Amino acid sequence: MAGGMTSTMFRPRTVGEAVEMLAAAHDSGAAVALLGGGTDLVPALRSGERSAEAVIALRRVLELRVRGAGADSLTIGAGATYTDLAGWSLSPGLARAARVVGSVQIRNTGTVGGALGSVRPAGDLLTFLTAADAEVLTASPRGPDRMSLPHFLADGLAPDALVTAVRLARPGGPQVYLKIGERQAAYPAVVSCAVLVDRVRHRLTCAIGGVGMLPARMGQAERYARDEVDWSTGTVSPPTARRFGDLVVEEAARVAPALPAGPRGSVEYRWHAAGVLAGRAFARCLHHLTAPAAGDPARGSAAGGQR
Numbered sequence: 520m521a522g523g524m525t526s527t528m529f530r531p532r533t534v535g536e537a538v539e540m541l542a543a544a545h546d547s548g549a550a551v552a553l554l555g556g557g558t559d560l561v562p563a564l565r566s567g568e569r570s571a572e573a574v575i576a577l578r579r580v581l582e583l584r585v586r587g588a589g590a591d592s593l594t595i596g597a598g599a600t601y602t603d604l605a606g607w608s609l610s611p612g613l614a615r616a617a618r619v620v621g622s623v624q625i626r627n628t629g630t631v632g633g634a635l636g637s638v639r640p641a642g643d644l645l646t647f648l649t650a651a652d653a654e655v656l657t658a659s660p661r662g663p664d665r666m667s668l669p670h671f672l673a674d675g676l677a678p679d680a681l682v683t684a685v686r687l688a689r690p691g692g693p694q695v696y697l698k699i700g701e702r703q704a705a706y707p708a709v710v711s712c713a714v715l716v717d718r719v720r721h722r723l724t725c726a727i728g729g730v731g732m733l734p735a736r737m738g739q740a741e742r743y744a745r746d747e748v749d750w751s752t753g754t755v756s757p758p759t760a761r762r763f764g765d766l767v768v769e770e771a772a773r774v775a776p777a778l779p780a781g782p783r784g785s786v787e788y789r790w791h792a793a794g795v796l797a798g799r800a801f802a803r804c805l806h807h808l809t810a811p812a813a814g815d816p817a818r819g820s821a822a823g824g825q826r
């Protein structure tokens with residue numbers, strides 16, 4: 520599998536076994552890789568971009584596929600696939616983000632753990648989880664642990680640890696996820712945007728993927744929304760969504776480290792696209808807030824490469 524080099528494949532059945540295998544491989548000094556669905560790792564091993572003497576395949580670890588709901592939170596196992604999430608009624612925003620990932624094959628195979636392990640700058644799940652203030656649950660020889668998503672993204676995982684799950688708050692209001700891709704259903708997004716509203720805490724969060732090396736929160740726009748939304752009715756004055764989008768453009772331009780210009784869009788195009796998506800997602804969320812029973816306008820947004 521590994522570009523001419525042979526890897527030994529391990530197939531644990533429990534998280535405990537996976538941790539033991541990971542620790543043993545790590546202690547022996549072997550280059551080791553965790554394998555979720557393999558949509559990112561297998562091409563990287565084949566091309567030689569990555570190499571591994573030991574590969575620990577997590578697919579048979581059934582406890583990693585569990586999804587659970589507590590009074591206030593949702594827990595999603597690292598082995599859950601996008602298809603597992605796509606129909607999950609407990610988190611419609613997350614389900615929407617999962618439904619617009621890649622092709623059906625990628626959705627059936629790609630996992631939550633792999634999305635965190637790959638850290639794509641505009642990864643659909645990563646952008647959504649950034650807006651959702653998610654926590655990352657891990658396991659290592661030192662036992663289970665948890666950390667905030669920004670901490671996980673900044674520091675990475677210890678070499679003998681794996682992601683077991685992510686945890687996020689139950690939705691507290693409307694959630695909209697939008698992305699712009701070069702070709703629908705074939706590639707990861709160029710720019711992605713998640714807006715989540717919490718009616719109880721009078722809070723709106725917004726994350727943008729595709730402008731920085733990691734999805735980034737738009738704190739200035741979030742504060743503007745907190746002050747401008749009439750939380751008793753869930754309404755805003757008409758220019759507010761435009762101003763929200765403008766603030767996101769300004770903030771996207773300040774995200775550091777910035778994602779350099781590439782074949783998939785100039786830097787300026789991505790800032791502009793971030794503002795358009797954010798303004799639209801904001802307006803849709805507040806429409807939901809005003810008239811929650813009026814259907815889901817975000818479903819009709821699949822035109823022109825934007826979903």
Ligand SMILES: Cc1cc2nc3c(=O)[nH]c(=O)nc-3n(C[C@H](O)[C@H](O)[C@H](O)COP(=O)(O)OP(=O)(O)OC[C@H]3O[C@@H](n4cnc5c(N)ncnc54)[C@H](O)[C@@H]3O)c2cc1C
Pocket residue numbers: 552553554555556557558559560561577597619620621622625628629630631632633634635636637639641642643644676680681682683705706707708
């Ligand atoms: C054609 C194509 C289209 C795609 N489209 C999209 C798209 O639209 N949106 C999008 O967001 N992504 C897309 N992707 C990227 C990819 O599918 C996702 O990043 C996916 O979530 C990766 O999951 P996986 O299980 O396949 O990961 P793998 O390939 O198995 O692993 C990826 C990385 O994560 C690590 N890893 C896996 N599991 C764990 C764990 N439990 N703990 C710690 N580390 C772990 C691996 O070691 C590896 O470094 C696309 C990829 C392809 C090839």
